[in-house]
Amino acid sequence: xxxxxxxxxxxxxxxxxxxxxxxxxxxxxxxxxxxxxxxxxxxxxxxxxxxxxxxxxxxxxxxxxxxxxxxxxxxxxxxxxxxxxxxxxxxxxxxxxxxxxxxxxxxxxxxxxxxxxxxxxxxxxxxxxxxxxxxxxxxxxxxxxxxxxxxxxxxxxxxxxxxxxxxxxxxxxxxxxxxxxxxxxxxxxxxxxxxxxxxxxxxxxxxxxxxxxxxxxxxxxxxxxxxxxxxxxxxxxxxxxxxxxxxxxxxxxxxxxxxxxxxxxxxxxxxxxxxxxxxxxxxxxxxxxxxxxxxxxxxxxxxxxxxxxxxxxxxxxxxxxxxxxxxxxxxxxxxxxxxxxxxxxxxxxxxxxxxxxxxxxxxxxxxxxxxxxxxxxxxxxxxxxxxxxxxxxxxxxxxxxxxxxxxxx
Amino acid sequence: xxxxxxxxxxxxxxxxxxxxxxxxxxxxxxxxxxxxxxxxxxxxxxxxxxxxxxxxxxxxxxxxxxxxxxxxxxxxxxxxxxxxxxxxxxxxxxxxxxxxxxxxx
Ligand SMILES: Cc1cc2nc3c(=O)[nH]c(=O)nc-3n(C[C@H](O)[C@H](O)[C@H](O)COP(=O)(O)OP(=O)(O)OC[C@H]3O[C@@H](n4cnc5c(N)ncnc54)[C@H](O)[C@@H]3O)c2cc1C
Ligand code: FES
Numbered sequence: 001x002x003x004x005x006x007x008x009x010x011x012x013x014x015x016x017x018x019x020x021x022x023x024x025x026x027x028x029x030x031x032x033x034x035x036x037x038x039x040x041x042x043x044x045x046x047x048x049x050x051x052x053x054x055x056x057x058x059x060x061x062x063x064x065x066x067x068x069x070x071x072x073x074x075x076x077x078x079x080x081x082x083x084x085x086x087x088x089x090x091x092x093x094x095x096x097x098x099x100x101x102x103x104x105x106x107x108x109x110x111x112x113x114x115x116x117x118x119x120x121x122x123x124x125x126x127x128x129x130x131x132x133x134x135x136x137x138x139x140x141x142x143x144x145x146x147x148x149x150x151x152x153x154x155x156x157x158x159x160x161x162x163x164x165x166x167x168x169x170x171x172x173x174x175x176x177x178x179x180x181x182x183x184x185x186x187x188x189x190x191x192x193x194x195x196x197x198x199x200x201x202x203x204x205x206x207x208x209x210x211x212x213x214x215x216x217x218x219x220x221x222x223x224x225x226x227x228x229x230x231x232x233x234x235x236x237x238x239x240x241x242x243x244x245x246x247x248x249x250x251x252x253x254x255x256x257x258x259x260x261x262x263x264x265x266x267x268x269x270x271x272x273x274x275x276x277x278x279x280x281x282x283x284x285x286x287x288x289x290x291x292x293x294x295x296x297x298x299x300x301x302x303x304x305x306x307x308x309x310x311x312x313x314x315x316x317x318x319x320x321x322x323x324x325x326x327x328x329x330x331x332x333x334x335x336x337x338x339x340x341x342x343x344x345x346x347x348x349x350x351x352x353x354x355x356x357x358x359x360x361x362x363x364x365x366x367x368x369x370x371x372x373x374x375x376x377x378x379x380x381x382x383x384x385x386x387x388x389x390x391x392x393x394x395x396x397x398x399x400x401x402x403x404x405x406x407x408x409x
Numbered sequence: 410x411x412x413x414x415x416x417x418x419x420x421x422x423x424x425x426x427x428x429x430x431x432x433x434x435x436x437x438x439x440x441x442x443x444x445x446x447x448x449x450x451x452x453x454x455x456x457x458x459x460x461x462x463x464x465x466x467x468x469x470x471x472x473x474x475x476x477x478x479x480x481x482x483x484x485x486x487x488x489x490x491x492x493x494x495x496x497x498x499x500x501x502x503x504x505x506x507x508x509x510x511x512x513x514x
Contacts, residue, residue, distance in 0.1 A: 373475070
């Protein structure tokens with residue numbers, strides 16, 4: 001009998017899962033339910049080339065509607081309001097329902113919101129989806145001074161793009177360095193230096209006490225009593241997995257939906273993939289939640305295989321990038337659990353990489369360089385990590401020694 | 410086709426096995442690869458976001474872009490993994506007296 005496979009959330013993990021199910025199962029019904037009225041699209045350009053007008057909306061879609069039609073994958077623009085895991089049903093706000101045999105949850109993540117005590121919540125803009133990117137692009141077109149609250153990846157990418165659009169950008173970060181503690185301080189400082197060189201103002205260690213709106217202009221009062229005037233406010237203060245729908249169900253949640261190495265959740269026939277899942281990684285022997293392009297794709301594919309009955313363990317080594325100005329930052333593996341750090345290079349023109357080792361094994365690495373300069377070594381690091389290859393530390397530390405040889409048979 | 414289209418890149422021992430070199434000619438950049446079964450050539454710039462593939466990783470028959478891990482088949486130029494979706498142009502290669510030539514149209 002044909003099964004009903006439903007994928008809740010229509011982003012990157014969803015579409016890769018759907019196509020992978022179809023690859024392995026030609027008969028069953030596959031339906032993607034998405035609250036966004038767009039076919040699945042790439043989010044990384046939203047803060048970069050889309051804001052910079054180098055990419056249009058049409059450039060962002062993973063696949064055309066023809067590809068999905070040809071593979072007999074339904075895509076429906078609908079928001080799900082309630083889930084009944086016991087009876088395997090998903091409900092819309094009108095109480096229409098969809099029944100499933102297997103369900104994949106790939107609802108992604110959502111931006112944390114600033115809570116201000118006055119009525120300015122509608123004056124603060126966030127970036128997560130295409131609609132929001134379009135709004136920001138349109139609104140900033142006649143603004144000059146832009147303030148970005150939060151110095152994380154997305155905030156800094158927006159800061160880089162708006163600076164390239166000749167805006168006067170200020171970034172306010174509550175922490176003592178950019179991009180959070182997961183990034184080596186030296187790399188955060190190099191990124192900060194680049195922003196400053198391009199004219200952006202970076203304010204660290206400061207909290208916002210109050211924002212006052214006067215004649216369409218905002219005054220931001222910081223906790224050291226300094227004042228910043230700005231024409232437009234964007235916040236990027238972190239994100240959280242989109243799990244509200246499941247909070248009062250018996251689905252196990254802990255920093256997202258807890259899944260095992262087969263993308264299975266605590267409920268039979270319910271799977272989760274992408275940003276929303278906190279998945280068990282057999283190599284690191286712990287759970288990890290990632291917000292990364294490569295992970296959303298690979299995890300979606302792995303979930304698709306398992307849903308279609310091809311039991312497959314997820315062992316992909318985490319990897320993500322951020323592009324700001326002419327810099328490319330990359331992270332692989334995990335960089336928060338180590339007993340030794342090794343530095344390779346000290347100049348962004350040739351790339352700088354920090355390797356994180358534990359018991360002599362590489363666990364992860366973080367690199368920064370002019371576009372293209374750290375990718376190969378970071379990729380090789382992923383492979384060395386995956387294979388648990390112990391490497392001579394002197395080779396890692398010496399940029400004159402190519403790392404290629406270490407992974408060649 | 411005329412002989413002039415074959416451009417000398419360098420000697421065969423200038424490229425290690427499973428590796429590549431960048432080759433600039435007039436205003437264009439190419440990558441020339443040495444795989445286990447011979448030499449190949451493609452455009453030198455990724456079709457995704459204009460980064461030099463010379464810094465990429467060669468694995469088997471594939472070149473992986475150093476910027477966002479887009480993957481191309483070196484022999485056919487086919488884009489194999491997102492975010493790369495547009496194929497990479499390939500060029501014929503010949504070896505004559507230990508010298509590598511590529512044919513640029
Ligand atoms: C601005 C921005 C820039 C980024 N840049 C990079 C980068 O440079 N490099 C990198 O590696 N990663 C980057 N990322 C991260 C990457 O894009 C995400 O990790 C990836 O999109 C996650 O895919 P996903 O399928 O898990 O979730 P998403 O792509 O977020 O898709 C989830 C979908 O589910 C929908 N949904 C949620 N709840 C419901 C519901 N109840 N009913 C119906 N639909 C629902 C959502 O609206 C959304 O469309 C970026 C992300 C953003 C937002
Ligand atoms: S620039 Fe090559 S994959 Fe993006």
